[in-house]
Amino acid sequence: MLGGGFYSRHSQPQRAAARAADAWLVEAATAVPLPEAPTPLLIGDFGCAGGANEMAPMAAAVDAIRARNGAVPVEVAHTDLPENDFGPLFALLESPDGYPAGRTGVYPYVVGRTLYGPLFPDRRLHLGWSAITLHWLSESPAGVPGRTYPNLMSAEQVEPFRARAEQDWRLFLAERARELVDGGELVIVAGASRPDGTSGAEGLFTMIDEELAALVAAGTLRPQESERIVYPTYNRTPAEWTAPVAECGFDLLATELSHTDDAETYGGTADGAAFAERYLPFVRAVTERPFFRWLDPDRTDQQRTEILEAFYGGLAARIAADPASAACRWHVVSLRLRRKPR
Amino acid sequence: MLGGGFYSRHSQPQRAAARAADAWLVEAATAVPLPEAPTPLLIGDFGCAGGANEMAPMAAAVDAIRARNGAVPVEVAHTDLPENDFGPLFALLESPDGYPAGRTGVYPYVVGRTLYGPLFPDRRLHLGWSAITLHWLSESPAGVPGRTYPNLMSAEQVEPFRARAEQDWRLFLAERARELVDGGELVIVAGASRPDGTSGAEGLFTMIDEELAALVAAGTLRPQESERIVYPTYNRTPAEWTAPVAECGFDLLATELSHTDDAETYGGTADGAAFAERYLPFVRAVTERPFFRWLDPDRTDQQRTEILEAFYGGLAARIAADPASAACRWHVVSLRLRRKPR
Numbered sequence: 001m002l003g004g005g006f007y008s009r010h011s012q013p014q015r016a017a018a019r020a021a022d023a024w025l026v027e028a029a030t031a032v033p034l035p036e037a038p039t040p041l042l043i044g045d046f047g048c049a050g051g052a053n054e055m056a057p058m059a060a061a062v063d064a065i066r067a068r069n070g071a072v073p074v075e076v077a078h079t080d081l082p083e084n085d086f087g088p089l090f091a092l093l094e095s096p097d098g099y100p101a102g103r104t105g106v107y108p109y110v111v112g113r114t115l116y117g118p119l120f121p122d123r124r125l126h127l128g129w130s131a132i133t134l135h136w137l138s139e140s141p142a143g144v145p146g147r148t149y150p151n152l153m154s155a156e157q158v159e160p161f162r163a164r165a166e167q168d169w170r171l172f173l174a175e176r177a178r179e180l181v182d183g184g185e186l187v188i189v190a191g192a193s194r195p196d197g198t199s200g201a202e203g204l205f206t207m208i209d210e211e212l213a214a215l216v217a218a219g220t221l222r223p224q225e226s227e228r229i230v231y232p233t234y235n236r237t238p239a240e241w242t243a244p245v246a247e248c249g250f251d252l253l254a255t256e257l258s259h260t261d262d263a264e265t266y267g268g269t270a271d272g273a274a275f276a277e278r279y280l281p282f283v284r285a286v287t288e289r290p291f292f293r294w295l296d297p298d299r300t301d302q303q304r305t306e307i308l309e310a311f312y313g314g315l316a317a318r319i320a321a322d323p324a325s326a327a328c329r330w331h332v333v334s335l336r337l338r339r340k341p342r
Numbered sequence: 343m344l345g346g347g348f349y350s351r352h353s354q355p356q357r358a359a360a361r362a363a364d365a366w367l368v369e370a371a372t373a374v375p376l377p378e379a380p381t382p383l384l385i386g387d388f389g390c391a392g393g394a395n396e397m398a399p400m401a402a403a404v405d406a407i408r409a410r411n412g413a414v415p416v417e418v419a420h421t422d423l424p425e426n427d428f429g430p431l432f433a434l435l436e437s438p439d440g441y442p443a444g445r446t447g448v449y450p451y452v453v454g455r456t457l458y459g460p461l462f463p464d465r466r467l468h469l470g471w472s473a474i475t476l477h478w479l480s481e482s483p484a485g486v487p488g489r490t491y492p493n494l495m496s497a498e499q500v501e502p503f504r505a506r507a508e509q510d511w512r513l514f515l516a517e518r519a520r521e522l523v524d525g526g527e528l529v530i531v532a533g534a535s536r537p538d539g540t541s542g543a544e545g546l547f548t549m550i551d552e553e554l555a556a557l558v559a560a561g562t563l564r565p566q567e568s569e570r571i572v573y574p575t576y577n578r579t580p581a582e583w584t585a586p587v588a589e590c591g592f593d594l595l596a597t598e599l600s601h602t603d604d605a606e607t608y609g610g611t612a613d614g615a616a617f618a619e620r621y622l623p624f625v626r627a628v629t630e631r632p633f634f635r636w637l638d639p640d641r642t643d644q645q646r647t648e649i650l651e652a653f654y655g656g657l658a659a660r661i662a663a664d665p666a667s668a669a670c671r672w673h674v675v676s677l678r679l680r681r682k683p684r
Contacts, residue, residue, distance in 0.1 A: 038465040039381065073463030077451065082432035090424035090454035107463055109419065110452045112432035121415030121449055123380040 012282065014132040015053040016260040021189045021334040024254060025057055025129055028185035028336060029064035032126045035181075040073040040107065041065060041126045044179075046115045046172075047133025048078035051089030057129055059099035062106055075107045079119055082112035114138060116171045118178075125179040128186040132332070135191030137161065138168045140232035140290075146213065148231050148291070149205035151193060158234075165234035170244050173337075177249035180339040186250070192257060192333035193235040200259060200329035204283070205231070207318040207326055211311060220310050228294040231287065241333050250337040258334065262327045269323035276320040279327070283319075284312055354624065356474040357395040358602040363531045363676040366596060367399055367471055370527035370678060371406035374468045377523075382415040382449065383407060383468045386521075388457045388514075389475025390420035393431030399471055401441035404448055417449045421461055424454035456480060458513045460520075467521040470528040474674070477533030479503065480510045482574035482632075488555065490573050490633070491547035493535060500576075507576035512586050515679075519591035522681040528592070534599060534675035535577040542601060542671035546625070547573070549660040549668055553653060562652050570636040573629065583675050592679040600676065604669045611665035618662040621669070625661075626654055 035041055043061055048054050062074050076099075078089060092098050093108050100106045111119050115130070116138040141160035147153050150161040176186055193199045212229060215221040238257055245252050263269045266278045288308065295304060319326040377383055385403055390396050404416050418441075420431060434440050435450050442448045453461050457472070458480040483502035489495050492503040518528055535541045554571060557563035580599055587594045605611045608620045630650065637646060661668040 038463065040463040040466065073466075075463065082436050083429070086428055086452075086454070087425070093454070094424050105463070107461070108453075110428070110454065111450075112428070112435070112452065119449070121380065121382040121417065121447070124382065124415075 012265055015056075016265050021131070021187050021336075022057060022060060024334065024336045025127075025187045026060050026064045028127055028187050029061045030068065031183075031338075032185050033181055033183045034065075034069055034072055035126065037071070038073070040075045042075045042077060042120070042124055044120065044125050044128040044176075045076060045078045046128060046130035047136075048080050048086075048089055048110075049084065051078065051092045053131060054078060054089070055092060055097055055099050057131065059103075061127060061129065062099055062103055066103070071105070073105045073107065075109065077109055077111050077120070079111040079113065079115055081114060084112065086110050086112070116168050116175075118175050120179040122178055123181050125176070126181055126184045128176060128180070128184075129188075130186070131189045133190065134169065134172065134188060135165075135233045135235050137164050137232045137234055138171075139164070140230055143228045143230045145227050146209060148208055148212070148229055149201065150231070150234050151197065151199045151202055152205055152209070161234045162240075165236055166240070166244075169236070169241075170248060173244060173248035173250065177339060182339055182341045184339045185253075186335070186337040188335040188337070189332055190241075191233060191235045192241065192331045193237045194257065194331055195237055195239070197237065199235040200331050203322075203325035204319075204328050207315060207322075208287070211314045211318060214314060215307070215310060218310075220307060222296060225295055229291045232290055235331070236333070238333060241335060245335075245337060249340050251340055253336040253338050254334070255336070256334045257331060259329050259331045261329050263324070263329075266327070269327055272320040272323040275323040275327070276316045279319060279323075280312060280316050283315070354607055357398075358607050363473070363529050363678075364399060364402060366676065366678045367469075367529045368402050368406045370469055370529050371403045372410065373525075373680075374527050375523055375525045376407075376411055376414055377468065379413070380415070382417045384417045384419060384462070384466055386462070386467050386470040386518075387418060387420045388470060388472035389478075390422050390428075390431055390452075391426065393420065393434045395473060396420060396431070397434060397439055397441050399473065401445075403469060403471065404441055404445055408445070413447070415447045415449065417451065419451055419453050419462070421453040421455065421457055423456060426454065428452050428454070458510050458517075460517050462521040464520055465523050467518070468523055468526045470518060470522070470526075471530075472528070473531045475532060476511065476514065476530060477507075477575045477577050479506050479574045479576055480513075481506070482572055485570045485572045487569045488551060490550055490554065490571055491543070492573070492576050493539065493541045493544055494547055494551070503576045504582075507578055508582070508586075511578070511583075512590060515586060515590035515592065519681060524681055524683045526681045527595075528677070528679040528681075530677045530679070531674055532583075533575060533577045534583065534673045535579045536599065536673055537579055537581070539579065541577040542673050545664075545667035546661075546670050549657060549664075550629070553656045553660060556656060557649070557652055560652075562649060564638060567637055571633045574632055577673070578675070580675060583677060587677075587679060591682050593682055595678040595680050596676070597678070598676045599673060601671050601673045603671050605666070605671075608669070611669055614662040614665040617665040617669070618658045621661060621665075622654060622658050625657065 045054050058076055065074055093100055113119055141164055144153055144157045150158050212226050216223055216226045242252055242255060266275060269275045387396050400418055407416055435442055455461055483506055486495055486499045492500050554568050558565055558568045584594055584597060608617060611617045
């Protein structure tokens with residue numbers, strides 16, 4: 001994700017989507033076993049980015065714990081990739097907008113490792129939260145010429161993405177099952193496809209594919225660069241999300257498919273140019289790094305800047321010309337999982 | 343400290359100094375109480391910067407724990423200020439040079455908060471290490487015209503630095519005493535003054551004061567900017583280091599005053615120009631941020647760059663002209679402290 005707080009400032013759709021599960025997080029915090037003193041209760045926040053969307057859910061979870069026991073120390077572990085820019089998160093944690101403000105006995109920390117692997121010792125974790133993260137793949141399968149978005153690929157083209165997503169999800173569940181205490185819970189919100197296989201972002205990514213093709217045709221982007229550009233996510237269907245849950249050690253307490261409408265989040269699409277101007281920073285925040293880190297190594301900084309400006313300028317024009325098609329209606333799955341007794 | 347790994351690449355004197363206490367860290371790891379499963383053992387590393395100097399001591403401590411119990415999970419909490427650049431630390435932890443490589447059941451994390459305050463819940467910590475950090479003050483007292491270095495100030499001028507250092511040290515000890523289990527240990531190495539009040543860096547800081555005065559005389563630096571420049575540290579004497587230890591809940595198991603000689607670390611001073619070239623990146627790594635963050639806010643980026651180049655260029659010339667006086671002979675205190683039973 002883009003660092004320096006850019007992602008945090010342009011991630012309103014992610015927070016809007018995650019709200020679907022806020023109530024479940026509080027219910028889980030009210031239900032998980034409390035440790036005996038002096039063992040602290042540990043909350044894991046899996047995929048924190050710059051932290052802007054993490055403060056409200058963590059505050060609610062801590063308050064729910066405190067309502068049960070005013071004295072239990074609460075550790076909150078925010079995790080993301082080691083190359084994530086954690087600076088904005090630390091700044092938020094020190095600010096009046098951070099959940100530590102006004103709450104005593106709260107101990108935040110950061111783990112800079114992939115969540116598709118071990119993060120904590122056995123039975124250390126009591127409650128986990130992951131919002132708008134688990135549709136990202138641990139690594140990017142090979143690119144597909146002309147297509148950046150798995151939901152727009154053919155069945156054969158999408159297979160490596162599906163297989164990687166299945167492996168990632170099982171690994172995440174297995175490690176969390178090891179780390180959670182019996183009765184501990186996970187509340188997860190993540191990008192999803194509807195049972196028919198559509199995600200609601202097909203319109204935007206069709207414009208993205210068209211703009212990339214236009215850049216290649218104009219000679220701005222090289223064909224081999226365009227072929228490497230991919231959005232390394234996979235939106236599992238509800239059936240794909242729930243399939244391995246029991247096998248990996250969890251009871252599925254609740255699940256729901258909901259959506260967030262970017263047309264509403266960004267103030268409507270009646271004025272196409274105005275919508276494009278408001279919407280583009282969000283699109284840029286989630287695509288710039290995954291798309292353009294793979295430019296040829298001989299590219300100068302100036303060339304990179306020119307490519308980025310040409311791409312996002314052209315995409316803005318396409319969004320302005322047909323804002324209703326561009327505005328995503330993201331489908332998200334919410335899951336509430338409880339660790340089975342061992 | 344300078345981010346992006348610059349500090350880590352130019353901190354050989356800090357590691358040389360900390361080696362004095364490496365053996366004590368292993369002894370402490372061999373002596374501290376081990377937790378009962380599934381509680382993990384927690385090692386605190388207080389003041390990690392970019393992490394280059396932390397890998398070897400943490401590896402040795404983990405190995406000493408593992409020699410006693412091969413199964414105990416070990417958490418390692420690296421702490422530094424929230425504005426620290428933790429990126430190089432996370433990169434190191436993922437690399438073959440990181441102590442997690444080849445060791446299972448090791449769980450590193452990061453706390454971005456001042457160590458002069460709470461970091462962990464009560465009785466969570468088993469073993470602590472702090473190398474070349476605790477002579478830095480929690481905040482900088484007012485500047486002293488013409489003097490950047492407390493060891494070169496008059497008794498009256500230095501008093502706010504001494505008082506702040508005493509308060510900081512007591513706060514550090516009190517919080518760690520709260521966090522440590524009974525019998526838990528701290529091993530500390532930090533800048534110190536000899537009983538006569540000299541630190542061994544007076545020669546270098548005299549050159550620094552002279553160069554700053556020359557920049558003011560030349561109109562490069564404004565007088566009010568020069569007056570704000572200070573090196574916000576205090577090198578406690580051995581008596582000042584040990585005075586509050588018992589009162590704050592610790593037994594003093596061992597203490598020692600040793601030194602590290604930058605003339606040796608940087609390959610001798612026979613060739614002044616060559617020594618200055620090797621030595622300057624270290625001097626810059628520890629002084630650039632504390633000295634020059636307080637330039638007037640109207641300064642352009644270009645002016646800031648010009649001031650920095652003028653200062654470090656002039657300082658290099660002074661070092662080259664008298665390398666034997668410039669080369670610090672840092673005095674460091676080592677302390678091994680054990681938490682008294684409550």
